[in-house]
Amino acid sequence: MVKLFALSVFFKGASEARILKTASDLQSFSFFQRSTVNEFMTFASKTIVERTQPALRQSVKQDAYMCHVYVRADNLAGVLIADHEYPHRVAHTLITKILDDFTAKVSADQWPNGTEATIAFDLLPAFLSKYQNPVEADPLTKMQNDLDETTIILKNTIEAVLERGEKLDDMVNKSEKLSIQSKAFYKTAKKTNSCCSFT
Numbered sequence: 040m041v042k043l044f045a046l047s048v049f050f051k052g053a054s055e056a057r058i059l060k061t062a063s064d065l066q067s068f069s070f071f072q073r074s075t076v077n078e079f080m081t082f083a084s085k086t087i088v089e090r091t092q093p094a095l096r097q098s099v100k101q102d103a104y105m106c107h108v109y110v111r112a113d114n115l116a117g118v119l120i121a122d123h124e125y126p127h128r129v130a131h132t133l134i135t136k137i138l139d140d141f142t143a144k145v146s147a148d149q150w151p152n153g154t155e156a157t158i159a160f161d162l163l164p165a166f167l168s169k170y171q172n173p174v175e176a177d178p179l180t181k182m183q184n185d186l187d188e189t190t191i192i193l194k195n196t197i198e199a200v201l202e203r204g205e206k207l208d209d210m211v212n213k214s215e216k217l218s219i220q221s222k223a224f225y226k227t228a229k230k231t232n233s234c235c236s237f238t
Contacts, residue, residue, distance in 0.1 A: 043167060045061065045084070046063075046117070046133075046137060046167050047081070047163075061084075076224075080120055104120055105130070118134070136166075141160055
């Protein structure tokens, strides 16, 4: 079954990416896993945005997930996390639509210092719900001409996005943004190669 897990909007600053808005649907995970999975999806999304050049699209394959990212030339970025069945073209078209709507509602001067609490943009949950079924994306096909001119880079793992010498294990261990539970979850998922693994 096609599944869309998360949508996020980031601003890619000079040193790090700042999350501006996010929405997720983690009903397919057990109640006790949801906060940990959400935290790790945010961590992975932020990492991929930070490693994606402006004006570039990437699709990063991670076990049962696809992380689709687009960083615009103005450093506004969108991330969509879905399963492998979710069509790549629809994912990138949806990201473009979200970023266009975000730009129309939130002025660019708010992006560099904005937070989820200060940014007024409440459309992500509606997008997440509506586009669970990619067939709903048909009205978005008009935007596909822009995508046809853009190369979408497909990466097999998040490791391929990291800079030479960087290791995801080291990043997880050093991260102050991940809780002890999320770090333990990551290590357990890696050992068992479960559906929730991002390695």
